[in-house]
Amino acid sequence: GQNIDQPTEMTATEGAIVQINCTYQTSGFNGLFWYQQHAGEAPTFLSYNVLDGLEEKGRFSSFLSRSKGYSYLLLKELQMKDSASYLCAVRDRGFKTIFGAGTRLFVKA
Amino acid sequence: KAGVTQTPRYLIKTRGQQVTLSCSPISGHRSVSWYQQTPGQGLQFLFEYFSETQRNKGNFPGRFSGRQFSNSRSEMNVSTLELGDSALYLCASSLDEQVRGYTFGSGTRLTVV
Numbered sequence: 001g002q003n004i005d006q007p008t009e010m011t012a013t014e015g016a017i018v019q020i021n022c023t024y025q026t027s028g029f030n031g032l033f034w035y036q037q038h039a040g041e042a043p044t045f046l047s048y049n050v051l052d053g054l055e056e057k058g059r060f061s062s063f064l065s066r067s068k069g070y071s072y073l074l075l076k077e078l079q080m081k082d083s084a085s086y087l088c089a090v091r092d093r094g095f096k097t098i099f100g101a102g103t104r105l106f107v108k109a
Numbered sequence: 110k111a112g113v114t115q116t117p118r119y120l121i122k123t124r125g126q127q128v129t130l131s132c133s134p135i136s137g138h139r140s141v142s143w144y145q146q147t148p149g150q151g152l153q154f155l156f157e158y159f160s161e162t163q164r165n166k167g168n169f170p171g172r173f174s175g176r177q178f179s180n181s182r183s184e185m186n187v188s189t190l191e192l193g194d195s196a197l198y199l200c201a202s203s204l205d206e207q208v209r210g211y212t213f214g215s216g217t218r219l220t221v222v
Contacts (some may be wrong), residue, residue: 033210043152045210087152096165096174097142097211101151 002026004100006088011106013079014033020073020086020103028093034062034073037102046073049063068088076107111136113202115215121220127188130217134202135179141183142211143175146197155198156184190221 004024012018024032031050035043049055049064049071061074075082085102092098114133122128134141138155143155154167158177175185187194197218201211 035211042213042215043211045212048209089152094165096154096157096167098154099144099152 002090002092002098004088004090004098006086006100006103008101009104009106012075014055014078014080014107014109016078017074017076018078018105020075020105022071022073022088024069024071024088024090024100026069026090026092026098029066030091030093030095032062032064032071033089033091033097034060034071035089035099037085037087038098039084046086055072078107080107089104113200113201113212115198115214115217117142117217118215119218119220121222122190123222124190124192126190127186128190129184129186130198130199130200130219132183132202132214133183134183134200135212138204138212139181140203140205141177142203143182143183143185144199144201144202145169146199146216147195151212152199155185187219192221195219195221 005072006022033048034046036046037043047062049062054063059076064071085104087102089097116131140159142157144152146152157165157176161177172188179182199216199218200214203211
């Protein structure tokens with residue numbers, strides 16, 4: 001079966017750095033996505049990785065290792081507004097996009 | 110430009126009824142996907158349509174169906190509603206087959222009583 005694993009919850013302090021890990025086992029691979037979802041709102045696209053390595057976009061960076069079936073989302077200079085769920089998603093060989101259950105991040109002052 | 114529009118926003122139905130949800134993607138987007146989101150299960154994939162063709166289908170019973178029209182608007186239908194169908198149904202559109210990321214609508218919150 002297809003499986004995407006992320007930690008359920010994480011807590012970090014304002015101004016700090018947090019790394020949210022994602023491991024996946026899917027039928028093939030055609031890209032990995034990270035989305036942010038605030039409570040009561042729709043998910044919004046953060047990043048896309050299809051090749052190994054680090055993609056940086058402002059305070060957010062995403063890393064991919066296809067051989068290890070592993071990705072992480074790195075959030076720097078945490079702000080209170082970063083409190084949200086972070087969803088890892090993988091597009092498989094058949095171009096179906098499968099989501100993990102998400103990681104709820106709590107940023108405390 | 111207008112985002113992804115889903116109607117209605119909220120819906121209350123009785124067990125056994127059927128329901129139709131609508132999604133208008135961003136202008137120019139030809140790919141539309143549907144997801145069911147529940148607190149315990151996260152986002153579960155329902156269908157993906159591209160240029161009026163269903164390209165992928167998730168592991169949902171046949172009571173869940175969908176279609177896409179020539180203007181890329183999409184509908185999904187759930188027949189013989191069950192209590193467990195209560196969820197947020199999200200529609201997502203993207204520009205073309207090589208998805209770089211979805212734009213999600215605000216969703217339809219369906220409650221089955």
